[in-house]
Amino acid sequence: MRTGLPIPATRRVVVLFFTLLLAPAGLLGADPAPVRVLFLGNSFLFGSGSPVRFFRPGTVDDLNRAGVGGVPALFKAFTGDAGLAYDVSVETASGQGFDFHLEKKASLIGRPWDVVVMQSHSVLNQAKPGVPELLIQSARALGELFARHNPRVDVRMIATWPRADQVYPEKGAWHGKGLEGMARDVRTAYDRAAAATPQVRGVIPVGESWLRAIRAGFADGNPYDGVAFGQVSLWTHDHYHASTHGYYLEALMVFGHVTKRDPRSLGGDEAAAFELGMAKEQAEALQRIAAEELAAAGVRLEPFKTKAAPLIRRIE
DSSP: OOTTSOOOHHHHHHHHHHHHHHSOGGGGTOOOOOEEEEEEESHHHHTTTSGGGGSOGGGSEETTOSOOOHHHHHHHHHHHHTTOOEEEEEEEOTTOOHHHHHHHSHHHHOSOOSEEEEOOOTTSOSSSTTOOHHHHHHHHHHHHHHHHHOTTOEEEEEOOOOOHHHHSSTTSTTTTTHHHHHHHHHHHHHHHHHHHOTTEEEEEOHHHHHHHHHHTTSBOSOGGGOOOTTOBOSBOTTSSSBOHHHHHHHHHHHHHHHHOBOGGGGOTTOHHHHHTTOOHHHHHHHHHHHHHHHHHTTOOOBOOOOOSOOOOOOOO
């Protein structure tokens, strides 16, 4: 072959074939590295009081080696259904707030995460219920810790659900203020923490999603007087932690907020809901509630075609 003359078509095909075969994968648009996400929190993340606690623990990296699956494993399942690559790690401690993780776990969680999803104690300050200053200070310090390892870290905070045991009994810190009052106080505290923490990209309105589920008639609003026929309780037996339905809704909210994918695209045949014993109609209702609350919060959701294999929910 003489220099300067065009290469015959057949030879061009051969040259292209070997070029693609031998070229480094990174130059050919290989799949991007998985998003590294850390879930940091307490029993509201690891799923106390529900089978969610033991859901697919092998799919996430529990930094404490306690075998946690929980909400992080549900999130992992949803991202897989959406065809997204996420490496999910979790660090939780029962009954603790941001200050504990900062003081006791800094060396464990101080890594270059892409995304951190975190929630503090459900009453803001266990020693002083309703007082937000400790949460605000600790959130800012955690943001600085994560930014030292990745200046572009994306931190999201979960504004947790109102606790029935803090609203209805007379000894409750929010007695007489209603579920709306506790949800509002919790959300306000997280909004203040977000404003003080430059790394925070948003507050996930889980508490508001619970109120939406109650207003829609899907969930019963007062477990102390029994659960109405045709409704579910978002709380488990202690009226404090979540039921399976409550954790599922929390995971849907995190999924939609972080990935911007529409939870409704998961569909009623979504495998995690089936594994946890939820009816198809319940899964669809919770997905719809999550999507509506996310949209109300200004999150623009993108529908997707699920990558999960078809699921036969029953044998007829």
